[in-house]
Amino acid sequence: MVLNSIEKLLEKYDNGETTIKEEQQLKAYFAQEEVAPHLESYKTMFQYFNTTKQEDLYTKDVPLKTKKSHIYQWISVAALLVLSLGIFTTQFGEDKLTYSQLTLQEQKDYDQAVEVFNLIGSKFEQGESNMAAFGLMSNKLSEGAEKFEPVAEFSKATNKILKSKKKKTKTSKN
Known part of the structure; x- marks a missing residue:
């Protein structure tokens, strides 16, 4: 009975329909020593989630040293002077x-x-x-992301097919 409910929860989990309580039940089940043999892959996955959750994140500040180039400031000052000189000479110069x-x-x-x-x-x-x-790079990245979506859908469908085949072979063995 417990195994049947765990399998139902896993199916909901794969479809993204579980609640936090249900996910906690799954975590508790896969934290046990003995797990049903056909669910061993899920055990490693949930153990991975637990270990990565416990890892400390790298929080050290990384100082960024930027080079400040003053040449552009001087170019803008020179351009401003030339423009103001030009305006001054055209307004007051009669010849x-x-x-x-x-x-x-x-x-x-x-x-x-x-x-x-x-x-x-x-x-x-x-x-x-x-x-x-x-802009071109951004467009190419967007196109690549759009092309990846069918692959993810194909992967989901393949996983569902493989799961249904595993269930059929297990029921035929029993």
Whole structure:
């Protein structure tokens, strides 16, 4: 009678329909020395659950050392200065000069400003392409998870078939 109720509880357990009390009954049964031979696999499973529950979790803090790069801060400061200088000169400068009318120093400054803007633009483009790679990786992980679901369903069905075959062979032996 006890074996019959344990088998019913195991069937409910496999279907995810047991209550906490029923699971405690299963744990108590499989904690015994002698278990029915056809339920030995469940005994090892419940013993594994008990041992892993008793293990201490690793709770030590892991310090993370991050490298702080100040170059981006300086680039942003330089860009801000160039922009404010540009706005200041366009508002208060009445004469509009062409590139050829600038002095050599002004031409160098202009060229450097253009290089800074190009550098900032290329860094933004790099960041955008990196984010696209993360998006692609996320999509691939989602696709992989979706493809794994039928495998889990197949595994459940296979386990049910194998259990029913075991029951049939045991009843035919008896």
